[in-house]
Amino acid sequence: MIDPSLDIDAVRAFVRIAEFGSFTLAADSVHTTQSAVSLKLKRLEKRLGVRLVERTPRHVQLSAHGVAFLEHARGLLEAHDRALTVCGNARQRLALGISDHVAGPELPALIARMNAQDAQLLIDIRIATSGDLLQRFDRRELDAAIVRLDTGRDDGELVTEEPLAWFAASGWQHRAGEPLPLATMAEPCGVRALAEQTLDAAGVPWKEVFVGGGVAAVAAAVMAGLGVAALAPRMLPFGAENVGRRLGLPELPRLPVLLHTRIRAGRPRNALDALAAAFRSVVRG
Template identity: 75%
Template sequence: MIERPLDLDAVKAFVCVAELGSFTRAAEAMQTTQAAVSLKLKRLEDRLGLRLVERTPRYVELSAKGVTFLEHARELLDAHERALGAFAGVRQRLSIGVSDHVAGPELPALIARMNAQDPELSIDVRIASSGDLLQSFDRRELDAAIVRLHAGRDDGEMLAEESLGWFASPHWQHRANEPLPIATLAEPCGVRVMAGRLLDAASVPWREVFVGGGVPTVAAAVMAGLGVAALAPRMLPFGALDVGEKLGLPEIPRLPVLLHTRVREGRAHDALVTLSAAFRSVVRG
């Protein structure tokens, strides 16, 4: 029978490690050190008499007991936040803009991670082009913006660098002596401009065959066999092929993902730190 109560900070450390798959990312999310997270987890394991995490040099994996305990740990933290929220008064609001080229299929899980970190925080998320989001941020319509590197701006915090490629459907074939058919986002889109300049500099004839209102629509056009698009691999369904080398297309440089924020403290800041750590986990070259 367990007599002493569990340490909530240790439980939170375990949940962070489990959800982010990394002691380093968990430390970033909790604004502490990797050693401190490891110590909290070890104390929790000692308290429970269970091994929750299998540690290897390359990855972190939950044990069978850890998988079982994770659901209970989340319930415990949720109950704790609800108890605090009952006396917290007015909910604090955080408005975030996320670039269409950054907000991939992982976005629902990232938002859920932020909500789990602070269920009483009201989160407002807007998806748009990096240029539009930076304008909204400068007008103070957004508290924070996560965007691609934008020309003339160097005031953001780098979260990660991501590789892009020239992707097409596995069934698509380029017709000889015809301009390269390109699927892009509508203006303004920095990746669209960059892709066009790279092709022009490499003397590759091209033409736009599809302009989408969002990355999912561009990815759909690619998989439908309309042409080629410059996108990050994680934005495309399984099976899309990078045809850049085969067609002799110019290499796309790694593009930074930046966080612009004026939130420096409080619960909203803690939520942004959690979101930043989660983005670093999914955005990789």
């Protein structure tokens, strides 16, 4: 007799593929391999008797059956997770720090991804500098921290590598013969230090004209025409211009984004894996 039930893990894999549009990112989010996710999807499609996902060399998209099944699949996962909670799994809390240079405008959508992974998980998020968050993590005030690379530490898990560039307001002009005006974060800030060291190594004179307490403040100073800032492209509002090549500025390296955590398994770890996969999706664009 054929088992009429659905495999919850296979349903979860399908939902992750639908959310990320990628087998690789779906696998990252559930902490497994791409081949394992593909196999689960095939088993689910065989059980349902329909193709849920159309695969092409460049794109992954849902079939008509996949679109129709997605809402029901999400409802099934929510009911499954609620049932586990009611049957004795106490609500867990995850204290998570995210660097201001990492969070970005996508943070609401990323939090929604974590909530979709586990609606019963209480998520306590703190936004601060990477250095501050790592100190809190070491004091065990945080369960996990997603930060920029901190020199001298090698205990983080690589989430992704993000490009940096020199940005100014559209049409902004540098006055010839004057030092490059910089808008930066307040110390200590790894991106600030990297930008200044890169300019020094290239022999480019500079001066600070604005020091902000957060990325949003630095981006505002850039858009107000105060000067140039080293930032990730996704941090800038529409209208910012990459002026590095026009001004002959040295190229900035890609900076690693790392996850520091003592959590190795369970619901909080699943939520962290989903968040890490979402960050990779955002950076890859």
